[in-house]
Amino acid sequence: MGKVRNSFEGFEGIDDGRLVSLTQHGSEVAFAELMRRHSRSMMQMALRILRNTEDAEDELQNAWSKAWQHIDGFAGDARFSTWMTRIVINQSLMRLRGMRRGGFVYLDAAAAAGELRDGSSTPEESVYGREISELVRREIGRIPAAWRHALMLREVDQLPMLEVAEQLGISVSAAKSRLLRARQELRRRLEKRGGAMGAETLLV
Numbered sequence: 001m002g003k004v005r006n007s008f009e010g011f012e013g014i015d016d017g018r019l020v021s022l023t024q025h026g027s028e029v030a031f032a033e034l035m036r037r038h039s040r041s042m043m044q045m046a047l048r049i050l051r052n053t054e055d056a057e058d059e060l061q062n063a064w065s066k067a068w069q070h071i072d073g074f075a076g077d078a079r080f081s082t083w084m085t086r087i088v089i090n091q092s093l094m095r096l097r098g099m100r101r102g103g104f105v106y107l108d109a110a111a112a113a114g115e116l117r118d119g120s121s122t123p124e125e126s127v128y129g130r131e132i133s134e135l136v137r138r139e140i141g142r143i144p145a146a147w148r149h150a151l152m153l154r155e156v157d158q159l160p161m162l163e164v165a166e167q168l169g170i171s172v173s174a175a176k177s178r179l180l181r182a183r184q185e186l187r188r189r190l191e192k193r194g195g196a197m198g199a200e201t202l203l204v
Contacts (some may be wrong), residue, residue: 018079023071031071035064038081039054049092066091097101139189147182154179 011019011033022030039183042063066087074083140148146168153164165175 017076017130020071020074020076020080023068024074024172031068034084038063038084041081042084045085045088046092049089050095055095056092059095060088063088063091069084092123136186136190139186142180142189147178150175150178151186 011030016034016037019030019034023034041058043056043060044062046063047053050056050059063084067084070087074080094147140151143151150164153159153167154161159167160173161179164179165172166193168175168178176179
């Protein structure tokens with residue numbers, strides 16, 4: 001599906017469930033209305049995870065394409081926004097897995113998922129966000145202690161590397177080495193555990 005920026009008349013008072021049903025019967029206009037209603041919040045979610053507007057826009061478009069392809073599989077047992085949020089998060093996390101730059105990303109992803117509780121979220125979205133946060137925190141806890149401490153001081157406490165090194169009683173270069181190993185280990189663990197939240201979250 002291409003980008004749809006226009007609003008469409010005649011949909012006032014029609015809920016998302018009806019629009020999904022119309023989409024499942026082949027209505028591109030109904031799907032475009034779903035895009036219009038939810039693209040802003042979905043873009044915010046992608047941006048919270050990826051921290052780059054161009055990357056977020058790309059993955060949002062990929063997510064909408066996946067949603068269009070898999071719309072027949074939407075059973076209506078959760079809100080459309082919940083289902084779509086899962087696709088956006090999955091697309092964004094897959095983008096992160098392909099990145100090879102050094103920045104630490106998974107705590108940002110967990111925090112972004114936790115921010116589903118922003119007043120417009122549903123109970124299902126809040127639970128999903130907590131699942132991601134808990135998965136990340138659990139895997140952090142399994143990283144070797146020496147690496148984990150460097151990770152927590154730098155990424156959670158936001159200390160500069162000099163202070164991280166002082167806290168650990170090691171050189172700055174040694175602290176950087178531990179931090180790098182912690183990031184790599186966490187990435188490996190999360191990629192291995194990618195299916196831990198169930199098949200529905202990995203439908204794309």
